[in-house]
Every structure is written in C-alpha cells, then in structure tokens.
Amino acid sequence: MKLVSPMSLLTALLGFVVVVIKALTFQPSDIFWIVFIGYISVRGLVMAFSQEAYDENVKQTQQGRILYRDLFGRFAYVAADVPLFLLLCACLLAAVFPVTAYLRVIVAGLFLLALGYAIWFHWYVSRHKRLRIADGAWGAGVLSAEDEKAWKRSELWHDVVLGTLVLAGILYLIFSEL
DSSP states (O other): OOOOHHHHHHHHHHHHHHHHHHHHTTOGGGHHHHHHHHHHHHHHHHHHOOOHHHHHHHHHHHHHHHHHHHGGGGGGGGGHHHHHHHHHHHHHHHHOOOOOOOHHHHHHHHHHHHHHHHHHHHHHHHHHHHHHHHHHHHOOOOHHHHHHHHHHHHHHHHHHHHHHHHHHHHHHHSSOOO
C-alpha cells in the first residue's frame, strides 16, 4: 500500500484521535460530532492511500475553483470565508466588550447574517454547479497559470490566518483563566 497524500493521512489520524477522545468522554450530544468527524477521517484515510480517490479530489477541487472564479471573479478567493469572518467578528465583540442588550443584538445580527450568507452561498453555487453538469460544461474548464498562482497564494494566506487564529484562541483559553 503506497502513501499518496501524507497531509490527508495526518488529518485523518488527527480526526481519529478526536473521535476516540469524544468516545471516551461520551455524552449524548457528542454523537453528531463522533459520526461527522469519523466519516471525514475515513474519507481522508481512503484518499491518503488511494491514487484514484486523491486524483478525483484534486479534479473536484479544480472544477470548484473554476466555478468560483466564474461566479465571483476576483472575490472568488474569499467568497466562502465571509460567514467565518462574520462569526469571528461576533466572537471578538463578545470577548472584548461588556455584555449589554445592544451587544447581544449586534452579535445575534452577525450570527444571522453569517447564517443567511452561508445558506445563500451554498444555494447559489449548487445551482450553478447543477446547471454546468446539465450543460456538460462541468469538468471542461481549465485554470490559467496566473489563476493557479493566485489560488496557491490564497491557500497560503488562509493557512497563515487560520494558524494565527488557532494560536490566539489557545493563548486566550490559557491566559483568560489566570
């Protein structure tokens, strides 16, 4: 058995660790997370050792990038991140400012805006994907070298921002109790 994607293997193993921890400290509310993370971990494990699954995932990712570029133009690199940004703003507001009725309204509004955008975004992209599949255009698009570089740069910045947020969250949890 040949390892195709070390990153997928690492992610799958991390997911299995989370599932085991959740199973050891089982509560009825954890069943969704155990099933969801377990499913994602099994898919990652299959992709880590199967060249066909890995190639199919790369192809789907490429076609998704082409669809995003066609639908959102220059905004394509961050279009899916808007709900996360809104949730982050809501969390920062809740952590920094004292709890008042006005703050609760703003935080609830940001949560509802994030939810509404996420539902609209999923509907819009799914609709256009179905139209492309029906037209036979799904799988026919190609990204230019410039677009490939832009997506790689976007992935790098996503990783940097995500790592910074995780580190900041861990530091906040550690030092907020002191």
